[in-house]
Amino acid sequence: MQTLPDHLFENTEVAFKGKSNRELTRSYYLFKLISNPSLVRMGKWGTDIALRLGIPIGWAIKGNIFKQFCGGETIEECARATALLDKANIGTILDYSVEGKESELDFDATCDETMATLRASEGNDNIPFCVFKVTGVARFDLMEKVNAGQALNDQEAAEWQRVEDRVNRICALAAQVDTPVFIDAEDSWIQDAIDQLANTMMARYNTQRSIVFNTVQLYRHDRLAFLQKSHQHAIEHHYYCGFKLVRGAYMEKERARARQLNYTDPIQPSKEACDRDFNAAIAYCVEHSDRISICCGSHNEQSNLLLGRLMQQHGIAPNDRRFYFAQLFGMSDHISFNLSHLGFNVAKYVPYGPIKEVIPYLIRRAQENTSVKGQTGRELSLILKEKARRGL
Ligand SMILES: Cc1cc2nc3c(=O)[nH]c(=O)nc-3n(C[C@H](O)[C@H](O)[C@H](O)COP(=O)(O)OP(=O)(O)OC[C@H]3O[C@@H](n4cnc5c(N)ncnc54)[C@H](O)[C@@H]3O)c2cc1C
Known part of the structure; x- marks a missing residue:
């Protein structure tokens, strides 16, 4: 090519x-x-x-x-979107997009729904990944407390145990049906707690290949180092890494909170710095593809081109399943469809859920x-x- x-x-x-x-x-x-x-x-x-x-x-x-x-209000209703994407050889990532829930019943329901997406993916090449947010199965305030290393009382400790169980159930099923699962990245003040869960799951389920993927937000100035550290940890503990690379969705909120609470802004000083680290992360992952699988989650044309070109330079086949490109449904079809047309692995997040909830x-x-x-x-x-x- x-x-x-x-x-x-x-x-x-x-x-x-x-x-x-x-x-x-x-x-x-x-x-x-x-x-x-x-x-x-x-x-x-x-x-x-x-x-x-x-x-x-x-x-x-x-x-x-x-x-x-x-895609629709239910998994079944997404079939039309999935079929359309499949015609162009583009995979579907069913994303149950219900947010802001606070009750244990809701968390169990979201966990069940995520597991239903995994079951729908079993033996189905049209669904190459599944995805969830930890805040879909955990109370935000509890995440904050765990993140800050605060002591949990007995009730909270039991609640956290249930969170770990939900995350584990999802990842265990992902391994069982052999469909990799993304853990989305969220606000920096709960991200350490998410990273800890993700690293535990990677060590547990990525022994043969990358099944659990953590998400790395390169709009944070500390994340390139985090990515490299996670990779080193995987080498030392003999497991594979999965990373979804994104720039990050919550910039304004992050900056505002840092200002308000008077701590160092976790966000890069400029868009250029963010782009530089995003592209450096892509290059790092390509260079270490013996142990790392990636999904480039971006609508940025230059970053997508860069990954395609680096794969070519390293003699990596476009359909090598350690490399994926992903965009959101309804956006940047010019990137998704043109890459898949050339044989690259592409998938789109297809959000679904009751209209009111999404x-x-x-x-x-x-x-x-x-x-x-x-x-x-x-x-x-x-x-x-x-x-x-x-x-x-
Ligand atoms: C498949 C997929 C999955 C995703 N999953 C997640 C996820 O799990 N968590 C999450 O947070 N986001 C996620 N996102 C959203 C993503 O983080 C970005 O917000 C969005 O994709 C825009 O970035 P870009 O790379 O597409 O394009 P671009 O348009 O090149 O970049 C825009 C982004 O650059 C960054 N930026 C802009 N201005 C500045 C500045 N002055 N300084 C520093 N940085 C700046 C911001 O992150 C902004 O969103 C996902 C996106 C996709 C496509």
């Missing part, structure tokens, strides 16, 4: 192959709408009020923003598409290019 060209992601015919003219036009209007910060703010405000007053708004969301960014996720997507510099402009210009190509 020739070196991946700079313009690899410009091919809109491949990028939007899965979209009918109608769907393309719908995406166009949606991205246009959410590129307007005032509209997104108003939408968030209106949605908050409607939810608080119990006004049913699912119908207003289901046909547009939900359809763009989510609204926080949808609001974040809308806000991200408003605030991430260039992202919506990029989506819009690619859609426009494809509309013109199709003569629409």
Whole structure:
């Protein structure tokens, strides 16, 4: 294969192959709408009020923003999205996107739901990974306490034991059905607790290959060193590492908290520093692929190109299963579809859940598409290019 060209992601015919003219036009209007910060703010405000007053708004969301960014309300309803992606050889990562729960019943339900995604993946090549957030199976305040190393009373210790059991049950099933599982990264003030769980699970289940993947947020200035340390730990304790590399989703919140509580900002001083460490992490993982598997979770064209090119330079086949590229459903199809077209392993997070419950996720997507510099402009210009190509 020739070196991946700079313009690899410009091919809109491949990028939007899965979209009918109608769907393309719908995406166009949606991205246009959410590129307007005032509209997104108003939408968030209106949605908050409607939810608080119990006004049913699912119908207003289901046909547009939900359809763009989510697979459905249940695993079964995601079958259409999965089949569409599969046509382009792109895998589905079912992401149960219900957030902010606080009761033990809810945590058990989320654990069961994650295990249902793992069962759905068994023997199913269309689902190459599953995923969960530890805060989906644990109380946030408890995580904070564990993270800070505070003593737990008997009740809390029992509660933490139940968290460990849930995480272990998910990872054990992942090993049993042979589907790797991602543990998402979250706020820095609970991340040490997540890392400890992830490292324990990696040591337990990654003895033959990488089944459990921890997530590394390179927008933190200490994470490249963390990645290398985790790798050293794996060498010393004879297990494989799995890393999902991301830049990080909570920058503003992290910076605001650091300011408010007067501690050193955990975030890189600039976007350039973040990009430098992200790309260095990719290079480190490629160089140590004897023990490390990675998933590059990014919509950044340069970082995705870099991974593809480094794989080529190291003589690694595009479909080597230690290397995956992943994007979110409804975003950056130009990256996903063009990479998979060349035979690289690609998968998309397909969020799902009851509409009312996934609204926080949808609001974040809308806000991200408003605030991430260039992202919506990029989506819009690619859609426009494809509309013109199709003569629409
Ligand atoms: C498949 C997938 C899984 C993901 N899983 C997680 C997860 O588990 N946890 C999580 O936190 N996020 C996760 N994300 C979101 C991710 O962290 C990013 O927020 C998002 O992908 C945007 O980064 P980018 O690499 O795509 O693109 P880019 O547009 O190149 O980067 C934008 C990102 O750069 C960083 N950034 C921007 N400005 C600055 C600055 N001034 N200084 C320092 N850094 C800056 C921020 O992280 C920002 O989100 C995931 C994303 C994908 C695609």
